[in-house]
Amino acid sequence: MAEGLDLPQLHSLLRQLHGVQDELASGPRQIKIREKRIAAAEQLVVERSQELTQTRADADGKNLDLKTKEQDLHKLRGKLNAASTNREYEILQGQIEADTVAKSVLEDEIIEALERAELIQQEIAKAKEAVVQLNEQLKTFTADFEAKLPGLQSKKAELEKQLAEAEKPIPGNIKDHYQRIRVAHGADALACADTGSCSECYVNITTQNKVLLNSGNALLCPSCGRLLYVTGKR
Secondary structure, X not given: OOOOOOHHHHHHHHHHHHHHHHHHHHHHXXXXXXXXXXXXHHHHHHHHHXXXXXXXXXXXXXXXXXXXXXXXXXXXXXXXXXXXXHHHHHHHHHHHHHHHHHHHHHHHHHHHHHHHHHHHHHHHHHHHHHHHHHHHHHHHHHHHHHHHHHHHHHHHHHHHXXXXXXXXXXXXXXXXXXXXXXXXXXXXXXXXOOOOEOOOOOOEOOXXXXXXXXXXXXXXXOOOOOEEEOOOOO
């Protein structure tokens, strides 16, 4: 039996330390996630702005084509009125009909381009609003985390101090193994055996080992290698 060894307390300290460490690591992770969201929203504004510029340029180009087509139709109608033969009249009439259809297509395309431009403008407005909101959320989260940081660091230091004291009574014959299993499993380096089996791998504990555990001895799980303990609450 290891004098002063309190494995349930040791396990509790490991779990508390893990929780604090996780909270300390979670802050920077969450900040990076929020920064990536902001970057994505800003990129969307850039892409949609470029698309809006191109869509407006397309609409302007089609407007120029439409004006040219209207001028061509005006000239063709003048020629039609001056046609001297039926053949010439029919040819001009066919050209006018074809250009009228082309003009109608251009008008539809211009309307579609203008409608698309309006939709893109709405998307840009929403994306810009999202950037503002995400920046505010980042600012609030960062401020909250920075306010909690000193307390978390202090708590971490205190838990590490308590943990070092709690680990001192671990017998030398298993201490090296405990350190390795702690590196591998962190807060789950220990396992409760109140039910007669390891709480981590569920392998049953022999009757002899149950007696040893109940007597306060430090034992390793024969299956997963975790440091076993009982609380007496069975």
